[in-house]
Amino acid sequence: MFRFRTLPGALLVAAFFAVPMWAQNSTSAIRGQVVDPDGSAIVGATIDAVARPPFTSPQLHATSDAAGRFLLEPAAASSYVVSISHSGFATTQQTINAESNNALPVLVRLNVSSAQSVVTVNGRSAVVTEAPIGQMQATVSREDFKSTPASNIGDVLALVPGVTFVQGNGPRDVRISIRGSSDRQSYGLRNAQIFEDGFPVTQPDGQGRADLTDPHAYSSVDVVEGPSSALYGNYATGGAINFHTRTGSEIQGLEVGADFGSFGYFNDYVTYGKGGSNYQVSGFLSNVRATQATSNSQYNTITANLLATVAITPTDRLTFKFINNDLDTNLSLRLSLAQYKLNPYQRSCQTYSSAAAAAGCGSATMYVNGFNGTTVSQTAVQAGFGRHDRRTIVGARWEHDFSPETTWLTQFVFDDRDINQPTSAYSYRGPYPSFNLMSNVVHHGSRWNTFGGGFFNYENINSYTFNVMPGGAAALGGQTQTVFGKQWNTGFHGRAEYTWNPKWTLVAGLGGEYTDLQALATNYAYPTTGTPTNTKISGNRTYFNVAPELSVQYQPTSAWRLHARFGTGYGTPQATQLFVTPQGVSGNNTQLKTQKNYGIDVGAAVQLSRTLEATVSGFYEWFHNEQVTQSAGVSLQSYTFNAPASQHRGIDAGFDWHPLPVSLSGIRTRVSYQYDNQVYVDYSEQLTSGTFSSSFNRNGNRIPGVQPSFLNARVLYDQPSGKLRGLGGFVETNWRDNYQLDNANLLKAPGYTLWNLDLHYDPPANHGRLSQLSFYFDVQNLTNKTYVASASNLSDSLNSSTGVQNGAATLMTSTGSVYAGTPRASYGGVRMRF
Numbered sequence: 001m002f003r004f005r006t007l008p009g010a011l012l013v014a015a016f017f018a019v020p021m022w023a024q025n026s027t028s029a030i031r032g033q034v035v036d037p038d039g040s041a042i043v044g045a046t047i048d049a050v051a052r053p054p055f056t057s058p059q060l061h062a063t064s065d066a067a068g069r070f071l072l073e074p075a076a077a078s079s080y081v082v083s084i085s086h087s088g089f090a091t092t093q094q095t096i097n098a099e100s101n102n103a104l105p106v107l108v109r110l111n112v113s114s115a116q117s118v119v120t121v122n123g124r125s126a127v128v129t130e131a132p133i134g135q136m137q138a139t140v141s142r143e144d145f146k147s148t149p150a151s152n153i154g155d156v157l158a159l160v161p162g163v164t165f166v167q168g169n170g171p172r173d174v175r176i177s178i179r180g181s182s183d184r185q186s187y188g189l190r191n192a193q194i195f196e197d198g199f200p201v202t203q204p205d206g207q208g209r210a211d212l213t214d215p216h217a218y219s220s221v222d223v224v225e226g227p228s229s230a231l232y233g234n235y236a237t238g239g240a241i242n243f244h245t246r247t248g249s250e251i252q253g254l255e256v257g258a259d260f261g262s263f264g265y266f267n268d269y270v271t272y273g274k275g276g277s278n279y280q281v282s283g284f285l286s287n288v289r290a291t292q293a294t295s296n297s298q299y300n301t302i303t304a305n306l307l308a309t310v311a312i313t314p315t316d317r318l319t320f321k322f323i324n325n326d327l328d329t330n331l332s333l334r335l336s337l338a339q340y341k342l343n344p345y346q347r348s349c350q351t352y353s354s355a356a357a358a359a360g361c362g363s364a365t366m367y368v369n370g371f372n373g374t375t376v377s378q379t380a381v382q383a384g385f386g387r388h389d390r391r392t393i394v395g396a397r398w399e400h401d402f403s404p405e406t407t408w409l410t411q412f413v414f415d416d417r418d419i420n421q422p423t424s425a426y427s428y429r430g431p432y433p434s435f436n437l438m439s440n441v442v443h444h445g446s447r448w449n450t451f452g453g454g455f456f457n458y459e460n461i462n463s464y465t466f467n468v469m470p471g472g473a474a475a476l477g478g479q480t481q482t483v484f485g486k487q488w489n490t491g492f493h494g495r496a497e498y499t500w501n502p503k504w505t506l507v508a509g510l511g512g513e514y515t516d517l518q519a520l521a522t523n524y525a526y527p528t529t530g531t532p533t534n535t536k537i538s539g540n541r542t543y544f545n546v547a548p549e550l551s552v553q554y555q556p557t558s559a560w561r562l563h564a565r566f567g568t569g570y571g572t573p574q575a576t577q578l579f580v581t582p583q584g585v586s587g588n589n590t591q592l593k594t595q596k597n598y599g600i601d602v603g604a605a606v607q608l609s610r611t612l613e614a615t616v617s618g619f620y621e622w623f624h625n626e627q628v629t630q631s632a633g634v635s636l637q638s639y640t641f642n643a644p645a646s647q648h649r650g651i652d653a654g655f656d657w658h659p660l661p662v663s664l665s666g667i668r669t670r671v672s673y674q675y676d677n678q679v680y681v682d683y684s685e686q687l688t689s690g691t692f693s694s695s696f697n698r699n700g701n702r703i704p705g706v707q708p709s710f711l712n713a714r715v716l717y718d719q720p721s722g723k724l725r726g727l728g729g730f731v732e733t734n735w736r737d738n739y740q741l742d743n744a745n746l747l748k749a750p751g752y753t754l755w756n757l758d759l760h761y762d763p764p765a766n767h768g769r770l771s772q773l774s775f776y777f778d779v780q781n782l783t784n785k786t787y788v789a790s791a792s793n794l795s796d797s798l799n800s801s802t803g804v805q806n807g808a809a810t811l812m813t814s815t816g817s818v819y820a821g822t823p824r825a826s827y828g829g830v831r832m833r834f
Contacts, residue, residue, distance in 0.1 A: 030072040032106035034064045049080040081765040134507035134551030136225040147760035147776040149827040150215035161652040161672040167790035172211035180676045181238025183705035186792040193232040196243040199395040204459040206235035212325035217284040219246045227569030227599045229547035230509040237569035245307045249275030254834040261827030264291035278311040295346040296380040299329035321395035330386040333362035335818045344820035364425045370469035370477020371526040384474040388420045410439040422474030427466045434459035452494035461485040485519025505553040515543040519575035539578025545570040559607040571595045577640035584632025597623045611658040621648040631688040644682035672712045678703040692803030704793040709737035729759040742794045747811040752787035778827040789821035
């Protein structure tokens with residue numbers, strides 16, 4: 001079957017999936033089926049196998065049949081290195097044991113690496129949420145990042161059209177945005193549901209994090225784009241991201257590796273995998289640390305990841321998932337643009353003084369006694385700002401096949417997020433334990449594919465906020481607030497996919513969800529004279545949301561694939577948004593509504609010639625009731641309200657070009673581009689200062705934080721044959737346009753262009769002992785560009801003397817916005833397989 005993407009892919013082996021079986025004999029055999037990322041059979045794939053070192057046994061050869069199946073029959077049971085290749089796909093490789101009477105044939109999924117959006121057809125994923133049909137998707141495979149530092153997941157997802165990223169709250173935190181969906185957020189992952197091997201790792205309050213991931217653990221990452229609450233539920237306003245851990249059969253042994261580089265960067269990791277006829281198990285452990293270019297940004301994080309699957313009967317499979325991440329990082333303060341221009345990396349900012357302030361050093365103001373009265377300013381180094389967070393996730397899944405076409409899947413996930421974050425003049429602490437239960441039935445027929453099920457998830461909210469005292473080590477002063485509560489969501493989702501002829505596929509889906517949010521906040525005050533006080537505020541709300549979707553796909557020829565889709569998304573409020581009323585006083589904010597968005601997108605995947613492929617999609621989304629915080633008036637508190645309307649519209653495009661397929665077949669060019677134009681349609685902003693309070697019409701203004709244009713381009717070369725096969729490299733550029741920082745559109749974060757260089761050598765299996773090693777060398781930011789890696793939105797303000805809105809000069813000195821990016825840095829790495 002034709003697949004649009006043709007760049008090098010990694011091998012994702014899902015041996016625990018149920019696949020049709022054929023007659024078995026008593027001799028040793030390697031049985032399998034080759035499929036594309038949708039699960040559709042690949043006909044005519046070439047399968048070559050050779051016994052593992054010393055590679056003295058005769059090679060075995062086979063070709064996949066009309067159902068994608070193949071059979072290799074060695075003379076004796078042994079471990080073989082199996083290579084699978086097909087025109088339009090990358091040659092991929094894994095180690096497989098030849099067994100007698102295999103209980104489970106190996107399902108070989110050829111992932112593609114172009115990272116270009118595609119329209120999927122005839123998907124047969126056992127976990128439906130990993131590959132929804134009729135929706136724009138992109139895949140980044142291990143081949144794209146295994147020979148790079150891949151120090152965070154943003155480095156990987158830069159390859160995906162429609163995805164942008166900036167630094168979040170700390171050097172290991174990356175804020176990922178799908179089509180600009182999370183650009184208001186200054187930390188973590190919001191407005192997109194995150195999964196790992198089909199297990200949800202977004203908590204019920206919509207919070208996900210990218211700093212618990214180490215890309216070395218993964219075989220691929222999928223991105224599903226567009227409003228997707230019909231399938232994923234709450235907070236899927238932008239789509240979903242699916243991480244796929246390397247399976248045991250893909251690793252088949254022990255691998256150890258080390259990365260090292262500028263600014264004290266080290267990553268020591270080890271992974272082990274083993275796969276047999278009825279089981280898969282893989283484990284990963286890494287320790288990543290660095291001192292960083294910016295002062296007070298050192299970090300040290302340890303990640304453990306385990307995935308295990310066993311077929312307990314021919315129709316039943318159990319999968320176990322475990323993730324544990326411990327992050328310990330110092331944290332620099334976000335700067336004003338003026339401070340960034342003076343001292344982007346906060347050098348010589350160990351101690352605050354008037355001279356340090358004049359040199360651009362950031363500072364935070366704290367009570368000397370930790371409670372009230374006299375204040376003092378200190379730098380991040382003096383105060384000891386940072387984060388020490390732990391995340392533990394345990395999941396289990398049971399799959400039962402009623403028939404070869406119908407599977408019942410039930411899974412449970414326990415997820416505990418435990419935070420300790422003295423990030424500024426305040427310290428935030430508390431555990432957020434949660435669990436997620438879901439059960440679905442999937443049916444794959446000749447014309448109908450159907451999916452339906454229900455879910456229930458629950459989170460316990462335990463939040464403590466303290467003043468930070470000066471003097472170092474982020475010592476705690478008086479407690480300022482506690483929030484205790486719970487949030488639970490329950491609902492259903494279902495999809496029907498009907499193919500009425502080989503050219504046309506129709507998809508319809510519907511999801512519904514009930515949310516119950518109950519929380520109690522206690523605010524503490526410490527007057528300089530008199531007795532400390534506390535005020536209790538309850539916030540109790542329930543919501544019910546329904547999300548439909550509809551899409552159609554048309555493939556007139558093997559070279560053209562078209563689609564059109566309508567989707568919906570929703571996101572309920574957070575507990576902390578419920579404690580101030582629209583009147584600006586403490587109380588239950590009963591008027592706050594669910595944020596909703598409705599979007600259409602149309603797209604095409606086309607093979608323009610034998611050497612040039614392209615994808616393009618256009619999207620238009622209408623947002624209603626976005627949750628925005630603003631002033632309520634003079635001497636009143638700020639509160640969260642629903643901005644009536646905004647519009648998001650743009651284009652995603654990707655290209656893959658092999659300019660010299662005969663004379664220089666190893667060279668190619670890849671380009672990913674996004675244009676994203678987001679504007680307010682109906683929004684008035686209230687600003688207050690002193691005795692003045694005024695309302696400003698923001699209609700037609702661009703939404704701050706959204707990068708209008710983002711481009712990633714690579715020129716790559718990989719030696720395809722001969723003694724130097726596996727030697728290659730690429731030159732890469734990342735270009736980002738400048739973007740607005742405030743609702744009045746008075747100030748912009750500057751854009752930039754970065755250049756990166758990569759060289760690597762990953763010898764193929766037939767190079768003997770050398771095949772056990774791989775190397776890379778990487779230089780990032782070749783031109784040593786000073787750039788803004790992250791800029792939080794700034795609040796417009798009034799002149800307290802005149803009541804006139806302040807201009808860009810005032811915003812330039814507004815702190816709490818900018819983190820500088822890393823200057824030129826060199827990295828190297830080595831990996832050994834046993």
